[in-house]
Amino acid sequence: MLELDAGIPDGDIRDKWRNHLEHVKLVGPRNRPKYDIVVVGTGLAGAAAAASLAAQGYRVHVMCFQDSSRRAHSIAAQGGINAPKNYRNDGDGVYRLFYDTQKGGDFRSREANVWRLAEVATGIIDQCTAQGVPFAREYGGQLANRSFGGVLVERTFYCRGQTGQQLLLGGYQALHQQVAAGNAVMYPRTEVQDIVNIDGRCRGVVYRCLQTGEIRSLAADAVVLASGGYGNVFFHSTNAFNSNATAAWRAHKRGAGFANPCYVQIHPTCIPVSGHFQCKLTLMSESLRNDGRVWVPRNPGDTRPPHQIPEGDRYYYLEERYPSFGNLVPRDVAARNAKYVCDDGLGVDGKQQVYLDFTDAIEQRGHQVIAERYGNLFDMYEEITTDSPFKTPMRIFPAVHYCMGGLWVDYNLMTNIPGLYAIGESNFSDHGANRLGASSLMQCLADGYFILPQTINDSLHDIYQDKVGTDHPAFAQHEKQAREHIDWLMARTGSRTPMAIHKELGEVMWDKCGMARTADGLKEALVRIDELKDAYEHDMVVPGRADTTNQALERAGRLGDFLELGHLMCRDALERDESCGCHFREEHQTEDGEVVRNDDEFGNVGVWEWKDDGPHEKTTEDLTFDALPLMTRSYK
Amino acid sequence: MRMILHIWRQSGPEDKGGFQRHELDGVEEDMSFLEMLDTLNERIIAAGDDPVTFDSDCREGICGACSCVINGRPHGPGHKSTTCQVRMRAFKDGDEIWIEPFRSGAFPIVKDLMVDRTAFDRIIEAGGYISAHSGPKPEPNASLVPHPVAEEAMDAAECIGCGACVASCPNGAAMLFTGAKVSHLGLLPQGQPERWKRARTMVAQMDAEGFGACTNYAECQDACPKGISIRFIGRMNRDFMKASLCEPDTRQGQLKAH
Amino acid sequence: MRVMSFYRTAIGKKVVVAVTGVVLFLFLILHMAGNLKVFAGPGVIDEYALHLRTIMEPIFGWAGVLWITRAVLLVCVVAHIVTVFLLIKQNKRARPQRYRRHHLQASTIAARLMQASGAVILIFVVLHILQFTTGDIQPAPVLFVEEDGHEMAEVYRNLHAAFSMWWVAAIYIFVMACICIHLYHGGWSFLQTLGLDNQDRNRGFRIWAWLLSFGLFVGFSSVPFCFWTGILPAPADHAADVSETH
Structure with missing residues (x-):
């Protein structure tokens, strides 16, 4: 059983974040350069967090699988980013954004996190403007707004149809300013293979250089996963071609709880x-x-x-x-x-x-x-x-399009493994069972610029005395396992390509675990995925060599994680015997096809724990609904 | 459709490389160019050979990862599009297609069609930013940006960093990339304090990376998937001249659109 | 120091090429204006040639201003060419490997021929000076007269003698075409390099560059053309000259 303590601060929901910040432990500026922090992924959340942490003075190591940190898939977000600035004087405000997000998420998100998100959202626009993001302006020179789905106010800021690109470039530039200053180090074309936990704390990562195939380790005092969502389980998705769940999934296999995997936005x-x-x-x-x-x-x-x-x-x-x-x-x-x-x-x-x-x-x-x-x-x-x-x-x-589920995190955005953090799409926290448009950019930047850089100090505060280096035997052992895994993949000499198996997995997931799900369908999917897993192990072919760029090998490695994750998604969907937001179980609907929640039984977060020797185990975190009482969502 | 492909194969930066001929049947008009290459790779893998390595990610024309030169044109036929946006309907049955990597001394070839474009990152590192710690900031509407200025800045900011400008330039110049960033940040009020220093350091880095010099061919503008105008090169030149010869660091830049 | 570090950058070099190009461009306009005086009659252009040598004579002496001008032009030509060579070297390094067949899209013929047209112009300038200024090469006899104790060429007479030969006129007209396309690209390009170009003005600048360079072509070519076709008359004592030299 996982022990989950979300660590929600006491007090009125309006004061929680402020109170929390007043009591978070701090690391002094002269000590920060002694800490190494690994950030995995350079999308909005990763770039923003890495830039902010490096600017504070931490030594930040930033990894991405692309050739440049500017290419992370946040760049493809088109429409805009929400902030309750109320420039239009149409009654917007923090509470409205909170209300819309909580209701839009069909009451399956953590209230305190959502409130905090709404609270810091206005600062994002200020921050990004200061960085030179060219938000659309009206003729008078003021910021322009447009409206998005699920809300009755105009609060979306945008840069033509390329808002994600502009926000990401803002973060990318800030990050590379820190690279030039020597506070951050980039590791492009790098894929994390494993995380290393020593004495119950995450102490680094094992990664593979995609260009040379080398397996290496990096010791750190904290690891931040900003590796995005797992929508590519479905093969066909709007995610980038190479988006993957590998870092998050391998962290999960080392003990991090995976929350609500079945919440996938279509x-x-x-x-x-x-x-x-x-x-x-x-x-x-x-x-x-x-x-x-x-x-x-x-x-x-x-x-x-x-x-x-x-x-x-x-x-x-x-x-x-x-x-x-x-x-x-x-x-x-x-x-x-x-x-x-x-x-x-x-x-x-x-x-x-x-x-x-x-x-x-x-x-x-x-x-x-x-x-x-x-x-x-x-x-x-x-x-x-x-x-x-x-x-x-x-x-x-x-x-x-988007995965609301992800690694379980507490109020500090730390997973249940101390020292391991998850931000942006890779965590589960803010969107419940459905995300509203223009909210993911908001969440990623809130996590990256404003939340993580302040909460991460809390767990760093007292550990710099006991540095662990890559000479610790645990690193050698994890590296060995990673090498063995690569060797195992290279030894696949069957007849089916990784992409062909992936395509089939996608078909199963889309049919059975897509927009509408049934218990029978999900059970069938579990069987089919097991068959595909068998094909993966016994009938897959991986060409080429492992000591040079080998994209088929990369794909094969990611596919293994997708197969396991797809399996867990189906199980989660099966056990969440209700409909809510994007999770639509045909057994639970009104006459005109609206979702029917079961708040008594499922008003919670389903968190799954990996077991090396058996099926996943589920723990739940109960959700509270104090600031906004439960209601039936209606957009009629 | 049936295609005859001549694809550049090169095992690493040191290898000499050369064209390899492939024939591919069953190409469909709606396929994207990269999906055509995927299809080819699936067959190569099935045949037990080493598939073609090429960069791609978002596959919707915004990440800037894809980087092929198709029949002598970066990103291939089509106007204002990236390789991933090229559809096979741009070709005819039986066409011969020559596929090469982006070539530039500053973009070493990693493998096959994949090149190393980190030189661009280093140009950005040299000054392509506005220094701003994350923390409370002034209200953005406190400094107004006229609509045309914001639009002009956005025109420049659309750059996706793909490197087609360098690949298309007979001189291998990176002026359009650098000019776009110098202009984007130099146009906005928040970019003024660092405007002159930025122009100097970014241009110096661009030279240090070994990019060529502009001779106003305007090939880059034509190859740019975002249609970024060479007027931003002119703007960079002007800023750079001022920055180098007039020492305006002590004066803030004037906010002015073209 | 600052100027040197400016020159070391690619943009600095481009600016030098642009500025020296502008100086040479302006010189060509003056040169053409002088040439067109042939149409006013033999006496006028010879008088003009004399005038060039006597401007500000009390201060700078005989042909002083002319020599200063020549010095400035020489500096510009050297700077222009040396800088272009440095740029070409940098550009070759930046693109060590060519494409199998580079499909150029946007560049004009003029832009692609800059180096070639520049080389033609350079060779021509040397020959042109050797022919009409020093008289060292003489496809047709070059005559000199004495003025105030200084030797200077007889302009109209020499022009007529040279351009009456069809191939000399043809070479000149061909070179003028090279200058025309060189200046078309250069005339627009320097505005772009100096950052004066923009979207609204670009079209105007292109037209301007075209008109100016084509105007220069017409102006310059009209002289050999008109001598060759006989539109411009032979000097009055032409027959006598011919008999003298034979």
């Missing part, structure tokens, strides 16, 4: 799969739903081109079913409804796709305005499909 607006060769889905920003109207033909088998279908024969299903939020319902609701209409045979051309139509918006606002807002997205869409959204409606369908 994003409603992606370009549909077009062929068997496809290995990556492209997201179309949620901001499009500001102006786009979602519809399908009202009659099954209606194959007329969209502009020939009269208004009466169009089914604007979101507007009809959810009059107050309309096309701007949260992602899980929008995605699920797309599935419903397609399951009813209403999908465009009988396929799994629906229209996202801008005709009305172009008529009302003019071609120019729409082009300014979404021009680059439209271009991107046209490049892939050859259709121009200015002329014909986009065809979209949901796709795996």
